[in-house]
Amino acid sequence: MNKYVSPILEEIRNSPVEDALKQAHDYSLDYLKNLENMPVYPKPSDIDNLSVFDEDMPTAPASTKEILDLLGTYGSKATVAQTGGRYFGFVVGGNLPAVLSSRWLSDTWDQNSAMYVHSPIASKLESICEKWLVELLGFPEDTAVGLVTGSSLAIMCGLAAGRNKLLSNLGWDVAADGLFGAPQLKVVVSEEAHSTDMKMLSVLGLGQNTVTKIPTDYNGAMRMDLLPELDNRTLLILQAGNLHSGAFDDFTVACMKAKKAGAWVHVDGAIGLWAAANDNMNHLTDGLALADSWNTDGHKTLNTAYDIGIVFCKDRKALVNAMHMTGDYIILSDDRDNMMYTPEMSRRARGIDIWAVLKSLGKNGVNQLVEELHQKAAYFSEELSKNGFEILNEVVFNQISLVWKNNKSTEALAKKLQSSGVMWLGGSKWKGRNIIRISVSGYKTTYNDIDLCVKEFIRCAK
Numbered sequence: 001m002n003k004y005v006s007p008i009l010e011e012i013r014n015s016p017v018e019d020a021l022k023q024a025h026d027y028s029l030d031y032l033k034n035l036e037n038m039p040v041y042p043k044p045s046d047i048d049n050l051s052v053f054d055e056d057m058p059t060a061p062a063s064t065k066e067i068l069d070l071l072g073t074y075g076s077k078a079t080v081a082q083t084g085g086r087y088f089g090f091v092v093g094g095n096l097p098a099v100l101s102s103r104w105l106s107d108t109w110d111q112n113s114a115m116y117v118h119s120p121i122a123s124k125l126e127s128i129c130e131k132w133l134v135e136l137l138g139f140p141e142d143t144a145v146g147l148v149t150g151s152s153l154a155i156m157c158g159l160a161a162g163r164n165k166l167l168s169n170l171g172w173d174v175a176a177d178g179l180f181g182a183p184q185l186k187v188v189v190s191e192e193a194h195s196t197d198m199k200m201l202s203v204l205g206l207g208q209n210t211v212t213k214i215p216t217d218y219n220g221a222m223r224m225d226l227l228p229e230l231d232n233r234t235l236l237i238l239q240a241g242n243l244h245s246g247a248f249d250d251f252t253v254a255c256m257k258a259k260k261a262g263a264w265v266h267v268d269g270a271i272g273l274w275a276a277a278n279d280n281m282n283h284l285t286d287g288l289a290l291a292d293s294w295n296t297d298g299h300k301t302l303n304t305a306y307d308i309g310i311v312f313c314k315d316r317k318a319l320v321n322a323m324h325m326t327g328d329y330i331i332l333s334d335d336r337d338n339m340m341y342t343p344e345m346s347r348r349a350r351g352i353d354i355w356a357v358l359k360s361l362g363k364n365g366v367n368q369l370v371e372e373l374h375q376k377a378a379y380f381s382e383e384l385s386k387n388g389f390e391i392l393n394e395v396v397f398n399q400i401s402l403v404w405k406n407n408k409s410t411e412a413l414a415k416k417l418q419s420s421g422v423m424w425l426g427g428s429k430w431k432g433r434n435i436i437r438i439s440v441s442g443y444k445t446t447y448n449d450i451d452l453c454v455k456e457f458i459r460c461a462k
């Protein structure tokens with residue numbers, strides 16, 4: 001019997017992993033030390049230097065040291081300082097120390113978290129996260145939680161549970177028989193629903209063209225006076241945190257109507273679900289618990305690292321039925337088998353990160369994190385407004401949409417700010433106008449950061 005041993009693997013096995021981890025640790029600490037001084041968006045020369053990565057797939061192996069040197073020297077400089085205090089683009093939260101450091105450890109564990117039998121710790125912490133999150137956000141007691149990559153997939157899970165449940169109520173088993181010949185469902189969304197909601201309707205075979213879109217009010221909330229008749233074939237999608245304004249739909253009115261009709265309500269709370277955990281803003285989420293499913297992210301407002309999306313489903317069986325799979329080699333347990341709640345089977349143990357952030361902040365910390373993000377967004381918008389920038393939205397949460405004079409000058413200003421290195425923020429179109437979007441999502445942002453950014457707005461506008 002030829003007992004083959006790969007020379008390459010033998011060398012890897014014989015190289016001390018401690019050296020590699022120490023090197024990664026040193027590069028990481030350097031990065032963090034330099035974070036607030038580096039340009040928020042990388043300099044063109046540092047982006048050009050990424051050409052060092054352009055090579056044909058190498059035949060011979062490289063040492064871990066060489067790999068880390070490439071990443072540490074060239075990679076770090078071409079990152080966007082998303083975890084620093086002056087990144088306001090899209091909706092990108094920071095990376096709280098408890099998450100960053102426990103992820104270092106859990107990456108070392110490298111647990112597959114599909115089933116209990118894979119990893120008791122991953123299963124244990126995910127069931128604790130389920131309990132804590134449901135309590136924190138005030139959802140009904142047996143609400144199920146699934147941990148996925150982000151809100152996109154969490155929306156898909158919630159809508160899949162809703163689609164299957166509505167069809168099952170109509171005597172159709174979509175999991176077994178698919179959508180061919182199934183009773184027709186209706187979908188009702190806000191005209192300002194996030195494009196991910198629309199994408200997931202396509203993925204789920206519900207299409208986009210037949211969707212009923214409801215107009216919004218001045219701040220982007222769904223006009224409840226225009227909500228059509230709902231019935232037991234309707235999937236209604238609401239929003240907690242409009243992408244441009246942070247606005248919240250009126251959950252009480254919509255859910256009461258949906259409940260009477262037997263419709264399914266999903267709430268896209270990618271940004272704003274956390275308002276439910278804040279003493280001063282939880283009025284925005286009145287009636288939220290009357291919905292059937294919800295999604296949010298860890299990596300936005302909660303300031304966890306990527307990739308953490310969370311789906312909640314009031315009807316545990318509906319989520320499990322939509323995500324369930326079996327196989328002769330599958331070993332299910334009496335404890336939590338995480339894959340029952342998500343489309344993936346094998347995946348990283350996201351529950352460890354969420355447990356760490358919730359444990360590190362506590363209820364009081366989550367309350368204060370949400371409060372700070374809101375207060376800082378309010379301050380930012382006031383300062384900009386005082387200096388002549390036109391704020392288009394009512395800043396009810398952490399989003400600001402603003403214009404500078406007209407479409408053209410707004411667009412030009414956005415470009416200048418993006419290349420300033422002082423901050424990064426995005427542009428968009430809202431209510432027919434070109435806007436600059438500011439999302440105050442990172443825990444590192446200070447009032448000094450905001451003052452510095454306001455000065456830069458004034459400088460660039462001139």
Ligand SMILES: Cc1ncc(COP(=O)(O)O)c(C=O)c1O
Pocket residue numbers: 090091149150151152153194196197241242243268269270271297309
């Ligand atoms: C309201 C809303 N829904 C869904 C998403 C998609 O979330 P993710 O990027 O985590 O998939 C976003 C992203 O910003 C969002 O703002």
